[in-house]
Amino acid sequence: MVAEILARLNVSPGQVVCDGTVGGAGHAIELIRRLNGKGTFIGLDRDPGMTERARIRIEAGETGGGNARLVLRTARYGELPEILAEEGLKGADAVLLDIGINSIQVDDAARGFSFSKEGPLDGRYNPSEPGTRPVSELVNTEEEENLSRWIREYSDERFARKIAKRIVERRTERPFETTTDLAETVVACYPPAKRHLKPHPATRTFQALRIAANNELHHVEAGIRACIESLNPGGALCVISYHSGEDRIAKRLFDEFGSPRSDPSNMYSATTWEGVDYRVESRGAAKPGAEEVALNPRARSARLRTIRRQEASE
Numbered sequence: 001m002v003a004e005i006l007a008r009l010n011v012s013p014g015q016v017v018c019d020g021t022v023g024g025a026g027h028a029i030e031l032i033r034r035l036n037g038k039g040t041f042i043g044l045d046r047d048p049g050m051t052e053r054a055r056i057r058i059e060a061g062e063t064g065g066g067n068a069r070l071v072l073r074t075a076r077y078g079e080l081p082e083i084l085a086e087e088g089l090k091g092a093d094a095v096l097l098d099i100g101i102n103s104i105q106v107d108d109a110a111r112g113f114s115f116s117k118e119g120p121l122d123g124r125y126n127p128s129e130p131g132t133r134p135v136s137e138l139v140n141t142e143e144e145e146n147l148s149r150w151i152r153e154y155s156d157e158r159f160a161r162k163i164a165k166r167i168v169e170r171r172t173e174r175p176f177e178t179t180t181d182l183a184e185t186v187v188a189c190y191p192p193a194k195r196h197l198k199p200h201p202a203t204r205t206f207q208a209l210r211i212a213a214n215n216e217l218h219h220v221e222a223g224i225r226a227c228i229e230s231l232n233p234g235g236a237l238c239v240i241s242y243h244s245g246e247d248r249i250a251k252r253l254f255d256e257f258g259s260p261r262s263d264p265s266n267m268y269s270a271t272t273w274e275g276v277d278y279r280v281e282s283r284g285a286a287k288p289g290a291e292e293v294a295l296n297p298r299a300r301s302a303r304l305r306t307i308r309r310q311e312a313s314e
């Protein structure tokens, strides 16, 4: 969906552009190229390792050169308003959020995101960020009720109750320390005939506990709101999500900002566009085409939504 995202953001030289989830800098490079050496690019990532990786790739010159100002920070995209203010900027003309986790993070066993590689049971984007808790702390100390709710609500895992119960039983024998230890406990909760199916039975539980460890849905909600409010007139925000709960938050916030308001002074029409600063572009979320899914199966669940702040004169 890269071409579609670039078309919707429609970046031109001199603008202020933000990639709030800069990750491996794939999208960032394309956005910076379109600044053509003029303007400001702000790249944010909650994970200091990813911000550093993006810096190396961008500074290696894959962006076509030029003198666009580069601001790369380890921060959550919800901090965009403060970062704009620190940089002396009023707002952003284009913001991209490609929400979730990067395969680079999953592939690094030491981060504790992967159920298939043995590593410490951590699962945080930034272990030194206040307010986050490693997955090991959640599974070793949280009440069964909370574990069950997270696993069910954050990943629709049908065996959530059984998995939570088994986690609590197992931790009394010895605490969980590694990713594979937790994965084995989860797999044992599945009926034998389903233990070898794809996706791996631990996929959903690991996703749910990562979301809980990083308090992700709270930050998605606060972050999308902050990015919408940071747009300059005419500016657009694109949100790509891979998780239905995150897409629901994007949809609800876009509807909140972009819906016609009721007009108490007009007794004939209940709603009006007056005073509404934002328009939701396109009905429903855009999905990747079959060709893209064949090349990148992970793209199958991607949903793209766009909201635009209206020009002052609109």
Ligand SMILES: C[S@@+](CC[C@H](N)C(=O)[O-])C[C@H]1O[C@@H](n2cnc3c(N)ncnc32)[C@H](O)[C@@H]1O
Binding pocket: 020, 021, 022, 023, 024, 025, 026, 027, 028, 044, 045, 046, 047, 050, 075, 076, 077, 078, 098, 099, 100, 101, 102, 125, 219, 220, 223
């Ligand atoms: C799917 S990747 C982005 C990939 C990127 N678009 C690229 O082209 O390589 C998502 C990134 O978002 C980061 N992330 C997750 N939550 C975040 C948040 N609240 N604020 C900023 N970055 C976040 C993750 O660390 C990860 O690097």
